[in-house]
Amino acid sequence: MEYLPxxxxxxxxxxxxxLLFSGYLLPLPEEVLLLGFGYLISSSELHSVPTTIAAMxxxxxxxxxxxxxxxxxxxxxxxxxxxxxRSRVAKALPTGTSGLVRAVFAFRFVVGLRxxxxxxxxxxxxxxxxxxxxxxxxxxxxxPLLLFLGYHFHATIFKLFAVVEVVRHTIFAVFLxxxxxxLTWRLKVFERKT
Numbered sequence: 001m002e003y004l005p006x007x008x009x010x011x012x013x014x015x016x017x018x019l020l021f022s023g024y025l026l027p028l029p030e031e032v033l034l035l036g037f038g039y040l041i042s043s044s045e046l047h048s049v050p051t052t053i054a055a056m057x058x059x060x061x062x063x064x065x066x067x068x069x070x071x072x073x074x075x076x077x078x079x080x081x082x083x084x085x086r087s088r089v090a091k092a093l094p095t096g097t098s099g100l101v102r103a104v105f106a107f108r109f110v111v112g113l114r115x116x117x118x119x120x121x122x123x124x125x126x127x128x129x130x131x132x133x134x135x136x137x138x139x140x141x142x143x144p145l146l147l148f149l150g151y152h153f154h155a156t157i158f159k160l161f162a163v164v165e166v167v168r169h170t171i172f173a174v175f176l177x178x179x180x181x182x183l184t185w186r187l188k189v190f191e192r193k194t
Contacts, residue, residue, distance in 0.1 A: 010040060012054040019058025023115065024066070030059060031111055031146060038150020048147070055143045063118045063135050070122025077119075084119050100126055101134050108138035 022030040040046045069077045107117035121131045
């Protein structure tokens with residue numbers, strides 16, 4: 001695998017750990033990691049079922065840790081909780097249990113806002129069993145979808161590279177023709193003046 005040598009030996013434990021800490025300690029969004037793992041599935045570096053299970057375990061684990069920290073009002077997340085409670089998103093959330101369940105489910109699919117789900121569930125004292133069931137249902141849709149997109153991206157990336165290469169050569173040829181025409185025109189204008 002010449003094009004991704006650093007990811008050639010990814011283990012399933014590594015997938016769990018990467019997704020457990022993604023967005024919190026690891027400065028990579030989980031969306032990018034999932035698309036990359038789907039890409040690796042397509043290139044036969046990983047198998048789809050173990051990768052899906054490992055990804056789901058990592059995401060659910062990371063979300064549950066954040067949920068527990070928020071529900072216990074941990075000092076480690078107290079400033080984050082205060083900022084979240086003052087945010088517009090918190091004010092727009094419904095107050096009932098069913099509204100909170102829908103919000104936790106929906107936050108999973110909004111890029112950049114996924115951490116709001118575990119935080120709001122913990123802050124608003126959502127029962128742990130209800131939170132786990134809601135988060136699991138969302139992750140059950142979310143993970144396979146992003147892995148599939150990464151898998152599909154691998155199949156189309158080389159076609160895209162070929163098209164970009166043709167377009168790049170065409171643009172360069174047009175640029176050379178335009179430059180040649182411009183220089184010829186400037187040379188004729190210069191010759192007329194002298």
